[in-house]
Amino acid sequence: MFRIISQKGNHLQVKMTNFDPVHTFSCGQCFRWNQDHDGVWSGIVSGTGLKLLWDGDICTFGDTDEQELMEKWVPYFDLDTDYTEIKRELAMKDPCLEKAISYGHGIRLLRQNFTEVLFSFILSQNNNIPRIKQIIESLCIHFGNPVQGDFKQNAFPEISALANASLEDLNRCRGGYRCRYLLETAKIFSTPPLKSMDIQKLPTDEIRKFLLSIPGIGEKVADCILLYSGLDRSVFPIDRWIKRVMEKLYFKKETDVQSIRAFSKEYFGGLAGIAQQYLFYYARE
DNA sequence: TTGCAGGGGTCAA
DNA sequence: TTGACCCCTGCA
Numbered sequence: 001m002f003r004i005i006s007q008k009g010n011h012l013q014v015k016m017t018n019f020d021p022v023h024t025f026s027c028g029q030c031f032r033w034n035q036d037h038d039g040v041w042s043g044i045v046s047g048t049g050l051k052l053l054w055d056g057d058i059c060t061f062g063d064t065d066e067q068e069l070m071e072k073w074v075p076y077f078d079l080d081t082d083y084t085e086i087k088r089e090l091a092m093k094d095p096c097l098e099k100a101i102s103y104g105h106g107i108r109l110l111r112q113n114f115t116e117v118l119f120s121f122i123l124s125q126n127n128n129i130p131r132i133k134q135i136i137e138s139l140c141i142h143f144g145n146p147v148q149g150d151f152k153q154n155a156f157p158e159i160s161a162l163a164n165a166s167l168e169d170l171n172r173c174r175g176g177y178r179c180r181y182l183l184e185t186a187k188i189f190s191t192p193p194l195k196s197m198d199i200q201k202l203p204t205d206e207i208r209k210f211l212l213s214i215p216g217i218g219e220k221v222a223d224c225i226l227l228y229s230g231l232d233r234s235v236f237p238i239d240r241w242i243k244r245v246m247e248k249l250y251f252k253k254e255t256d257v258q259s260i261r262a263f264s265k266e267y268f269g270g271l272a273g274i275a276q277q278y279l280f281y282y283a284r285e
Numbered sequence: 286t287t288g289c290a291g292g293g294g295t296c297a298a
Numbered sequence: 299t300t301g302a303c304c305c306c307t308g309c310a
Contacts, residue, residue, distance in 0.1 A: 028293065125294035131306060132293085176304025181295085218295050239293040280293085 002079040004066060005058060012061040012069055018083035020106020021054050027107050027281040029228050031120055031133045032153065042151060044140075045076055046113045049151035063149060078108050078230075090275055093267070096249040097275060100282035107277050111230030114200055115189075116156040121224040122181050122216050138173040162186035181216025188214060204232040219257075233273040236264040242276060245283035 005013040021041050025033040033043040040062075041052040050073070051062035061069065074080055087105070091098040119139075124132050137153065143161040144154030162170070163186035170179040188194060199207060204226060211222040223237035238246075238257050246260050247253065268275040 121293095126292065126303080127294085128292045128306085134306085171304095174305065176306095177295095177302090178304075216295065220294060224293090237293085241293060284293090 001082060002074070004069070007066065010063045010065070012064050012066065014059050014061060014069065015057065016059050016077070016079060018087070018106065019054075019059065019077070019108055021052060021059075023104045023106035023281060024077075024108050024110065027104060027277050028129065028284070029277065030110055030112060031129070031136050032116075032156070042153070044147055044151065044153050044155055045072070046116075047145070047147065047155040048072065049147040049149045049153070051150075075111050075230075078111055081108075083108065086271060086274055090268070090271055090278070097278065100278040103285070104278045104281035107274075107281060109230075109233065109274055109277060110228065112228050113156070114225070114229040114231075115159055117225050117229045118185065118189075118211075119156075119162070119182055121221045121228070122185060123175055123178050124224070125178060125216070125218075125221060127178075135173050135175045135178075139170075139175075142169065142173060159186050159189050163190040178216065181214075184215050185217075200229070200231060207231060208235075227273040227276075234265070234270045236261060236268065236272040236276050238264075241283045242280055245279050249279075 001017060003015045005015055007013075021033070021035075025041065025043075030043075032045075033041055035041050039053060041054070043050050043052070050064070053060040053062070061073065064073065087101050091101050120132070120136055123135050123139075127135075136156075139162075140154040140156055143157035143165060145158075147153065147155050162182060165183065165186075167179060167183055170183055173179065175182065199210065202210070208222050208226060211217050211225055212219070217225075220237050220239055223235040226232040226235050227237060236242075238260055243255075243257060243260060246264070247255050250263065251260075264272050264276070
């Protein structure tokens with residue numbers, strides 16, 4: 001899973017199994033990681049900037065220590081989960097999935113900040129990844145706070161910053177009709193009783209039901225929010241790509257979303273969300 | 286240069 | 299079940 005190799009100054013070298021930043025950061029689960037010319041990855045996670053260098057085996061964490069690794073980065077990178085076992089279990093199901101897992105072998109399901117995932121996936125609807133990233137960066141520039149250290153990016157905005165913005169301000173981020181959903185959601189989350197309530201502590205079916213009541217959140221976005229914030233790994237978000245790949249690999253014909261959802265729940269069980277990531281990455285690439 | 290289709294959905298009619 | 303919604307990109 002992971003092992004600390006050494007601490008040099010403020011750099012921590014960690015051996016991480018079943019991890020490849022290209023696979024993990026470009027499988028559609030997150031939008032704020034970028035690689036520079038030297039191969040260093042930069043990301044902003046819950047207001048903290050992190051630089052990562054991966055040499056194919058060892059991952060070097062910049063400007064961190066063992067305590068922060070354990071408290072912040074182990075949960076975020078899901079380093080306490082045994083992916084070897086998960087992959088073994090999934091690969092046994094069928095040769096298609098085995099191939100998808102082999103292709104995206106370095107995918108880890110990140111446990112991301114709930115608020116960031118909530119707003120990011122509202123913006124993702126009917127949209128493509130490069131543009132989603134552009135809109136989110138613009139949102140952070142206009143409404144987010146600066147981050148400590150050598151980072152160009154701002155933190156993801158606080159809910160209050162979005163709730164207090166005008167629709168005209170939000171529209172400057174070029175999110176189109178989605179900005180209206182963003183504003184309404186921010187207002188819902190910054191108004192009592194939700195403001196003082198920790199929604200993440202509710203049972204997941206209640207969270208899902210609540211998310212679906214928010215304008216701009218449908219089945220797919222609700223499932224993404226549950227999956228990528230680490231609340232429920234048994235959900236199986238179905239977008240156009242997943243629908244296409246499931247029809248091709250499992251159904252051999254055009255199939256409606258409800259049937260695909262029912263099949264995935266039964267077939268992949270509690271690992272449906274992780275199976276979805278391998279299949280999505282395989283389908284996209 | 287211009288026009289058009291399509292993109293990791295959702296909503297309302 | 300279907301079209302509209304923003305706006306960007308790729309392509310002819």
